[in-house]
Amino acid sequence: MLKTTPLNALHRAAGARMVDFGGWDMPVHYGSQIEEHHAVRRDAGLFDVAHMQVVDVQGPGARDFLRVALANNVDKLKVPGKALYSCMLTPEGGVVDDLIAYFFGEDSFRLVVNAGTAEKDLAWLAERLAASGAQARLTPRRELAIIAVQGPRARERFWHAFPEAKAATEPLAPFNAAMVGDMMVARTGYTGEEGFEVIVPGVRATATWEALVGAGARPAGLGARDTLRLEAGMNLYGQDMDEQVSPLDAGLAWTVDLASPRDFTGKAALQRDGQRQEFLGLVLTDAGGVLRAHQKVVAAGGEGEVTSGTFAPTLGKSIALARLPRGTQPGDTVKVMVRDKALAARVVKAPFVRHGKILVS
Amino acid sequence: MKLPKDLRYTATHEWTRREPDGTVSVGITDHAQEQLGDVVFVEAPQAGRKVAAGESVGVVESVKAASDIYAPVAGEVVAVNGELSASPERVNEDAFAAWMYRIKPTNAADLDGLLDAAGYEKSAATD
Numbered sequence: 001m002l003k004t005t006p007l008n009a010l011h012r013a014a015g016a017r018m019v020d021f022g023g024w025d026m027p028v029h030y031g032s033q034i035e036e037h038h039a040v041r042r043d044a045g046l047f048d049v050a051h052m053q054v055v056d057v058q059g060p061g062a063r064d065f066l067r068v069a070l071a072n073n074v075d076k077l078k079v080p081g082k083a084l085y086s087c088m089l090t091p092e093g094g095v096v097d098d099l100i101a102y103f104f105g106e107d108s109f110r111l112v113v114n115a116g117t118a119e120k121d122l123a124w125l126a127e128r129l130a131a132s133g134a135q136a137r138l139t140p141r142r143e144l145a146i147i148a149v150q151g152p153r154a155r156e157r158f159w160h161a162f163p164e165a166k167a168a169t170e171p172l173a174p175f176n177a178a179m180v181g182d183m184m185v186a187r188t189g190y191t192g193e194e195g196f197e198v199i200v201p202g203v204r205a206t207a208t209w210e211a212l213v214g215a216g217a218r219p220a221g222l223g224a225r226d227t228l229r230l231e232a233g234m235n236l237y238g239q240d241m242d243e244q245v246s247p248l249d250a251g252l253a254w255t256v257d258l259a260s261p262r263d264f265t266g267k268a269a270l271q272r273d274g275q276r277q278e279f280l281g282l283v284l285t286d287a288g289g290v291l292r293a294h295q296k297v298v299a300a301g302g303e304g305e306v307t308s309g310t311f312a313p314t315l316g317k318s319i320a321l322a323r324l325p326r327g328t329q330p331g332d333t334v335k336v337m338v339r340d341k342a343l344a345a346r347v348v349k350a351p352f353v354r355h356g357k358i359l360v361s
Numbered sequence: 362m363k364l365p366k367d368l369r370y371t372a373t374h375e376w377t378r379r380e381p382d383g384t385v386s387v388g389i390t391d392h393a394q395e396q397l398g399d400v401v402f403v404e405a406p407q408a409g410r411k412v413a414a415g416e417s418v419g420v421v422e423s424v425k426a427a428s429d430i431y432a433p434v435a436g437e438v439v440a441v442n443g444e445l446s447a448s449p450e451r452v453n454e455d456a457f458a459a460w461m462y463r464i465k466p467t468n469a470a471d472l473d474g475l476l477d478a479a480g481y482e483k484s485a486a487t488d
Binding site for chain 2: 017028029033036178223227287288289290292310311315318339
């Protein structure tokens with residue numbers, strides 16, 4: 001039995017093609033994945049991400065607990081509403097999950113974790129919390145739903161639908177959130193475009209979605225979500241990193257705070273192992289196929305592997321994220337094994353696209 | 362399901378049409394393109410290639426996935442639709458017009474062994 005979000009009936013009524021996405025019945029597209037992708041780059045798209053899990057961390061010691069549980073440093077969070085992207089690590093330095101932590105007060109943090117890993121994450125967090133001795137409580141907020149509205153006109157369309165939220169959300173800087181009544185509005189996303197991620201009570205999800213559609217935002221499925229995040233050079237948990245992969249080998253060194261004296265789970269392993277591979281972008285330059293996860297890459301310094309690959313609608317070319325031998329650099333040419341052919345690809349630094357502009361040639 | 366009655370089909374989602382010159386056009390069905398989503402790459406077999414029935418002879422890739430194209434009958438590839446390498450989206454626009462390659466069958470009677478529209482519909486419903 002697949003799990004459903006509160007928007008399931010709306011997707012079906014809109015003619016979405018539904019797929020089993022890690023146990024959730026989710027829309028992959030509503031007709032054309034490529035058109036939905038372009039809608040987000042050019043105007044505004046709407047994503048049901050209510051399968052993702054909100055977990056509140058509240059009570060005494062919340063910050064101390066997260067300081068140890070997360071690889072990024074929650075001490076960077078000082079202003080209420082500020083968000084931080086981080087990984088949680090195994091003691092061996094592998095990635096348990098990636099998440100966003102929001103700060104609302106010394107005793108009040110909110111985490112948003114991936115859907116497919118939610119149960120594992122909750123168990124892992126509970127175990128860490130018990131070990132830390134902190135009095136804080138973990139509360140999975142299954143009754144909340146997340147809707148993302150993304151694109152150059154996303155905020156404008158959001159304000160058209162929710163004029164009462166404009167005063168509180170117009171001043172928001174990127175990676176900041178505000179509470180508007182029982183709605184949390186965060187200037188975050190997974191597309192490389194402007195926009196908001198909105199957390200509402202599940203019972204209001206349908207009305208929120210319909211208001212945003214009424215304001216001109218176009219429903220977009222998980223297919224477009226994947227091509228958009230890949231163009232934006234953003235990692236996908238389970239593909240670009242997992243428990244066997246160090247964040248340092250997944251392009252996530254910028255999210256790991258090794259500089260502060262604080263200890264965190266996985267720190268010793270990261271310091272011991274250091275970075276062992278490069279994590280870079282590829283642009284396919286030969287015709288002959290599409291880059292896909294698990295394809296073998298042959299570089300001057302040895303072999304690597306594509307971790308995520310697709311056809312990128314904004315570039316009209318195939319692109320990928322790949323783990324490559326140390327020393328491989330942007331500008332290098334590598335070969336990717338696409339079925340029985342070795343196709344040339346250029347190594348580039350991600351992102352490929354940001355705010356509608358192509359950043360790689 | 363859009364399924365012209367005058368075509369013959371394979372269980373692997375190819376359609377075939379007997380042309381007046383005795384060759385057979387091959388494409389993928391509307392159902393197949395719908396399953397694949399936006400098609401971004403088509404690789405048909407080279408003209409002159411001898412193929413066996415059921416042999417994997419090419420590939421169609423969508424944003425989502427890659428899928429093999431199979432030869433419906435034994436024969437020789439005699440023509441390739443070059444338009445699809447520049448405009449693979451034709452497959453989504455009209456799957457039954459977007460022929461991928463033409464084959465000269467070794468034995469024209471082999472076509473009679475393929476599925477008719479009703480047979481294909483039944484087959485596609487169970488996979």
